[in-house]
Amino acid sequence: MSGLLVFGRTGQVATEMARLAPDATFLGRDQADLTDPAACAAAILAARPVAIINAAAHTAVDRAESEPDLARAINTDAPAAMAQAAAELGVPFLHISTDYVFDGSGNRPWVETDATGPLGVYGATKLAGEQAIAAAGGQWAVLRTSWVFSAHGANFVKTMMRLGAEREELRVVADQYGGPTPAAAIAAACLTMIAAMQADPAKGGIYHFAGTDDTTWAGFAREIMSQAELACKVGDIATSDYPTPAKRPGNSRLDCAAIARDFGIARPDWRAALTDVVTELRT
Numbered sequence: 001m002s003g004l005l006v007f008g009r010t011g012q013v014a015t016e017m018a019r020l021a022p023d024a025t026f027l028g029r030d031q032a033d034l035t036d037p038a039a040c041a042a043a044i045l046a047a048r049p050v051a052i053i054n055a056a057a058h059t060a061v062d063r064a065e066s067e068p069d070l071a072r073a074i075n076t077d078a079p080a081a082m083a084q085a086a087a088e089l090g091v092p093f094l095h096i097s098t099d100y101v102f103d104g105s106g107n108r109p110w111v112e113t114d115a116t117g118p119l120g121v122y123g124a125t126k127l128a129g130e131q132a133i134a135a136a137g138g139q140w141a142v143l144r145t146s147w148v149f150s151a152h153g154a155n156f157v158k159t160m161m162r163l164g165a166e167r168e169e170l171r172v173v174a175d176q177y178g179g180p181t182p183a184a185a186i187a188a189a190c191l192t193m194i195a196a197m198q199a200d201p202a203k204g205g206i207y208h209f210a211g212t213d214d215t216t217w218a219g220f221a222r223e224i225m226s227q228a229e230l231a232c233k234v235g236d237i238a239t240s241d242y243p244t245p246a247k248r249p250g251n252s253r254l255d256c257a258a259i260a261r262d263f264g265i266a267r268p269d270w271r272a273a274l275t276d277v278v279t280e281l282r283t
């Protein structure tokens with residue numbers, strides 16, 4: 001899409017978006033550092049785009065616990081500045097958020113209107129970003145997704161394939177539930193949404209989008225080992241057996257009915273997408 005400005009160039013979702021929208025302009029850290037929100041706004045006002053997507057974020061969930069100011073600048077203040085600049089230009093702004101805005105209680109898939117309750121700095125700064133975007137006054141959408149994977153960047157699939165080639169057995173948490181989501185499907189969903197927003201100024205708001213069907217990290221790991229033909233066994237453990245600096249939600253299931261209803265976007269089959277990613281990683 002010509003005239004589309006995307007923050008993020010090297011990330012999982014941005015890399016897939018560049019494949020689908022080669023005409024768009026992608027700003028990397030060297031052109032727009034998200035620790036400098038004013039520079040992000042200035043980049044928008046200088047480019048005068050027809051639409052804006054933010055695919056950049058501080059995504060190191062554990063590291064965010066020890067660098068909350070940096071996480072807040074990147075995940076809250078920068079998207080807030082982008083949304084304000086978008087509102088000033090009168091163009092739609094789409095931002096990507098996360099299942100980690102929820103507290104993980106219960107076992108019902110979360111709907112967009114459910115109460116949030118982030119357990120860590122990453123989720124809290126992403127939630128504050130959502131709220132600042134909604135307050136900016138322009139046309140905006142927030143796509144909350146979960147457990148993103150692709151052949152690029154850092155993700156659970158690549159970690160499991162690396163560890164699975166080195167070890168005979170891995171212990172993986174089996175009490176956190178969610179939907180692994182291919183970055184390629186998120187990129188496609190973002191492009192569909194932003195085009196629909198351009199066509200209809202009334203469109204926008206918060207939407208959930210995740211791969212189907214829901215599983216656990218252990219279930220995801222077993223499928224990765226199987227598809228990558230790694231003999232490594234995956235043993236189920238509880239969250240309490242795998243201590244991490246950041247707490248993670250037990251229930252990350254996202255109800256994706258609204259995005260299907262309003263944008264015609266269906267949940268992607270993560271197992272089929274995993275086959276493509278494993279093939280890409282091997283070649």
Ligand SMILES: NC(=O)C1=CN([C@@H]2O[C@H](COP(=O)(O)OP(=O)(O)OC[C@H]3O[C@@H](n4cnc5c(N)ncnc54)[C@H](OP(=O)(O)O)[C@@H]3O)[C@@H](O)[C@H]2O)C=CC1
Pocket residue numbers: 008009010011012013014028029032033034035054055056057058059074096097098099126144145146147148149153154183
């Ligand atoms: N990864 C996941 O599992 C999930 C991600 N999300 C959300 O989806 C979106 C895309 O995530 P994903 O593609 O996985 O992200 P990645 O972690 O793959 O990439 C993050 C991107 O943000 C950029 N970035 C980080 N800090 C800065 C900075 N200071 N200035 C400029 N750019 C910066 C990185 O650039 P550089 O390469 O230069 O560091 C990189 O391009 C994010 O909003 C994320 O919160 C939601 C749910 C799950």
Ligand SMILES: Cc1cn([C@H]2C[C@H](O)[C@@H](COP(=O)(O)OP(=O)(O)O[C@H]3O[C@@H](C)C(=O)[C@@H](O)[C@H]3O)O2)c(=O)[nH]c1=O
Pocket residue numbers: 059060061062097098099100145146147148155156159170171172173176217242244248
């Ligand atoms: C490597 C490893 C992880 N785990 C657990 C830790 C954790 O609970 C779970 C996933 O670990 P990771 O650290 O890879 O995933 P994490 O960084 O928590 O992934 C999250 O990233 C952010 C950006 C999001 O927005 C979320 O949707 C989610 O994708 O697996 C094991 O149980 N055993 C292992 O050997």
